[in-house]
Amino acid sequence: MSAPVVDAPVAQGPGASPAAPRTKSWKASIGLGVTALVSLLVFGLTTPSGVQTTFTIATSSDFVHLPSLTVPAKAAAVTLSLIALALAGYVAFRANQYRKVGIWLPIVFGMAVMGALLAWAGADRSGTTIQLTGLLTSSLFLAVPLVFGSLAGTLCERSGIINIAIEGQLLAGAFLAALLASMMGNAYVGLIAAPIAGGLVGWLLAVFATKYWVNQIVVGVVLNLLVLGLTSFFFSTLMSDNPSLNQPLGLPRVDIPLLSSIPVIGPVLFKQNLLVYIMYAAVIILQIMLFKSRWGLRVRSVGEHPKAADTVGIKVNRTRVRNTVLGGAIAGLGGAFFTVASGLAFGKEMTAGKGYIALAAMILGRWSPKGALAAALLFGFADALRVQLGIIGSDIPSQFLAMTPYLATIFAVAGLVGHSRPPAAEGTPYKK
Amino acid sequence: MSDRKKKSGKPGGTPGPEGVDAPDAGEAHEDSASASASRTDASAVDSTAPEPEGAGGNAESAAVEEAPKSQTVLREILESSTLVVIMAIVASLAIGGILIVFADEQVREAATYFFARPGDTFSAMGDALGSAYSAIFQGAVLNFNADTFAGMIRPFTQTLTMATPLIFAGLGLGIGFRAGLFNIGAQGQLLIGATLGAYVGFAWHLPWGIHLIVAILGCALGGAIWGFIPGFLKARTGAHEVIVTIMLNYIALNLVAWLLTLEAFQREGSDNPITPIVDETAQYPLLLGSGFNLHWGFVLALACAWGVWWLMERSTLGFELRAVGANPHAARTAGMNVSKGYILVMVIAGALAGLAGSAQVLGTEKVLTTATAGSLGFDAITVALLGRSRPVGTIMAAILFGGLRAAGPTLQVQAGLPVDIVFVIQALIVLFIAAPPLVRSIFRLPAPAHEKEVAA
Incomplete structure (x- = not known):
């Protein structure tokens, strides 16, 4: 159980031994590492160099006007993927010491990979920008x-x-x-x-x-x-x-x-x-x-x-x-x-x-x-991203983005991303 | 699935967290061992009757079967689960009738002057109900208005055609339920199976006979692969099969939607998400000639039903699967490989769901679209539940729901009712059947002696 526990679950299930065997779990670090590598290979290395991605932050009706953010696409995608890779390494390091990482890690990890994806998708699209606030x-x-x-x-x-x-x-x-x-x-x-x-x-x-x-x-x-x-x-x-x-x-x-x-x-x-x-x-x-x-x-x-x-x-x-x-x-x-x-x-x-x-x-x-x-926001984001990428015309088939929430759930219940334990008496009728 | 639940009523057999079970695990094992022993005895004696004994045909009722036959015949009929099933159907049709009356324009019109001429309201109600139920009958069983005999029986053959995929998928789900796995993934398994089978059907050009067999095997293989994933995850990581199969349904749908955007799956010169028609050599031959849609897939479905019966009731493997469903802990102690059981069950269920896909792409529709699965996967769950997971029951239930489905267009045209009423009736039937005490209390039927054990 190396991934962060969102909330300390109620007392361990009755009968479950409190001194659970200390095993090193590498599932989380492997999962995150593979994701980061894919991000690096796909988003980082296939982005053409020398082009830029523009993120629009503020909308015109905003009280405070912020300028749009334009970054070199390739550098941004590679940097963000490397950050994600480093985070996966950190998880492995902590797992080696039987220790958990905080909730901040998957959030930062997700933001890094998503940033890389957006930088890649928005690269060299002169007419359109990534509407960050709208997204x-x-x-x-x-x-x-x-x-x-x-x-x-x-x-x-x-x-x-x-x-x-x-x-x-x-x-x-x-x-x-x-x-x-x-x-x-x-x-x-x-x-x-x-x-x-x-x-x-x-x-x-x-x-x-x-x-x-x-x-x-x-x-x-x-x-x-x-x-x-x-x-x-x-x-x-x-x-x-x-x-x-x-x-x-x-x-x-x-x-x-x-x-x-x-x-x-x-x-x-x-x-x-x-x-x-x-x-x-x-x-x-x-x-x-x-x-x-x-x-x-x-x-x-x-x-x-x-x-x-x-x-x-x-x-x-x-x-x-x-x-x-x-x-x-x-x-x-x-x-x-x-x-x-x-x-x-x-x-x-x-x-x-x-x-x-x-x-x-x-x-x-x-x-x-x-x-x-948090999970619902993640799924909402995947949905919004699908719409946004549809607008700027991305190469990823929208069906694959639509699949992400489902795939994430399968990984979650299969224990690849941390351990999920339902309430013990779930689904059993109570008969006196 | 229901078998597993029934178990939980017994002392010591409560499936729960392993920690809770640990102290009385030994007791549970003995308990189940004796129950399954009595079950084998019963089925050995009673080898001609594949159909369940009692409401669920579970271990308890097998034991209860030996009870003294002092009760009157009438009492036995009143207590029988068959009567509960019939009454559940009656109650559902009645509630459906209330909806039909409520939605009818003429009834509502007549109701505005109800106190002046109440007779109008009642006759309008009668008209609405009469036209609806006669439309269901004419659409599903016999069409009296037809000139020829063929025209008269066409609705019933249509019912059987509609029932074919439901039989396949219902059989697969039934195996899962009896092995304690609640597989909601027939939808996805059907779709993937249909995809593979359809691809073989339109992309490969094989000689007559071989082509059909290869296409059918393709359907079964596709479904089996999609069934293997949740079975494997359940066996290896304990991932709950309900969640995994629900998610796989959506993944399958998106996957097929994406495949249909590829050149390889589209008709030449067309960008629509629809495949070419499968070759004639890969289609199921028609059973009753060109005048009817009924195809040999129906016969294959009946053969599969026999095969499933043999597997579950006569083979060692089937016994092991049932034991796993009844009490996985006991089965493991008895030396059975529970993990293998889970994977096998899901693979078989997936293959059968894939065959249901073959009834669609190689039988009635002949093309693959994202709508190929329709709501078949979910309907099959209700079929398996209604059929109490037994092959003969599944066939009957599939024919009933196939009939409701086949009646849809007639209902729309003749009675002006939306097809959705069929879903309502279907859902109500299953709800009532799932809760025998409810039906018994509505119709004031006596409760059988072992009711409390079976009610789960």
Whole structure:
């Protein structure tokens, strides 16, 4: 386990020996080293020398104007790749001493490789520049449903319920948000309607999982199918008969005074709509509540060792039902992103597998809210990058960039990038 | 999969973190050993019946089977899982009916003056339901309005055609469930298999007979490769197969989307993401002549079903796979290679999913697009669950869902209903079947003695 642990997981699983054998794990250093080498070979050495890449940092409406940054493409790509290689070497050095590295390392590593990629992709494109602020803004925006979805997954799985139905909860949220917002003619109504729909799906999942002991993955998959069928059915009947029930309403952008005039960070973080601000709050509150409050301790104990939790008087199944409903509501709120927050009308299958990516973000983020945020931002960035590279016309097929979140998740669960350990009692129904 | 869950109801057999299990592991082993012993006894005695005993056909019910037959025949019928399945279908169609009524324009119109003339509302409801259900019947089973006999039975052959890929993929998933692996990756395995098979079909030009066989093998190989990855990762690193297979589905989709942008996969002079039509020599021959779409893939699917039955019920390997699914710890103690089991199961499941792809590219569609897999992979999960992971059950379930699928166009044209209602009914059926206590409480059926053990 040489890679950084995003958050110290709750007490080791019951029975797991505290004195785990000290093994040197080279997986992380090998993984990072190979990535850095690929970056050096592909981005560093194939960039033609003598050309430049221009990064546009500020947009014209910014309070503070920053000049565009123009760098020699080849030198930048090579330097950044070498930095990444050095970081991989540092991880190997620490692993040799049985020590871990901080969370900063993968972040800096990722930024270095991404920088090299951008320098390579933007090289010698005189007409276009890399819109750095735009890239970050759209990364954040595209990450919104993933963050809500993976928060929902975290909440459910920490209490021992596997939530594969995130996709269905997002879709249900998107649907009801569009429907009720259109009926009331106010986009903000959507933010109230969406969690209700998601919570209902979560409730169904919880009932089947705790009362009828149905395999939670089965229920999740089937609920996804059910929600897809129901929303598509109402979309093709109710909504297509009355277009007034499905209008493209958008939440207005709310600029936070002062904060939004900070260069780069301001427009990225503080010129968004209400849903994004709710997301910030949700991540912070859940992170604190799950790991620092009595409620969080109880939830985690139910997810790790329900029998012990029951013995000390915690109602296991009630906790699970409440958490799953709450989780469903949060995912549903994320569903509002697709309709009212994006200013779009509801469309069939409009979540397009985002729920499954959110599940991946949850695993990559190791079942903690801040990890979920980081992973979701990473996936959002991959998505935004795909769009940006499509605009400047890159040689990388967009399909490969679209694959990255999935590949990253497989590497994560296969233990190539650190070790991910789910809550111990996940997926097992609790029977007295 | 359900078998594994059922196990968990038994004392000492709780699958959980190894640390928790360690103290009573010995107990668990004995427990499972006796259960599997009684199971082999039961199946040896009862060699003519491949179908499951009791609700899940698991070890417990095999033991319970010897219970005194003092109960009345009626009681046995009421307790049977078949009745639960039928009732689940009835309940789902009823809920589907509520949706149909709710969405019907005429019903809503009549409902506005409900208190003045309530009869109108009810007759509109009756019309809506009648036209929907008769459309399902006419689209899936028999078309009374046709002039010829061929025209009348065409809907049913269409149902069988639609069922073919579902049988293949459902069989594969069923093996996985019984071995304790929840494979959600049929979608990706099907797509990769279809890609390889289609490529063999249109790019290689082999003589008649050999070409079809090579193309079919290509499909199976492609699926097997895509199934091997999660099996290998599960066996070696413990990576959860659900997550890996979901991710591989998306990777497969993007991979195929990229392949379809290449010259080698596109039709000459075209930039569309669609392959050339596979050679006639690589297509499944039609089973009932040119008037019907039904092809020999259906027969191959039935043969595979027999093969899977033999593998799981008669062969040593199948016994080992079931043992791994029932209790991996016990299987390991008994000297079985659990890792090998996981990999083998995923490879077989992948190959079968790949064959489902062959039913698409070599049978009905004859080309490869990114939409080749449709939602077949996910439908196959519901098929395997409905069929309780047994070959005969899978065939029945596939025909049922194939029928719903085949009825889609008729439903659209005759009753003016969107095809999506089919998904709703399908999802409801599986939800109900997954929770027998729910169905029993709706229809006030008595619970069998071993219900509590089986309910997982």
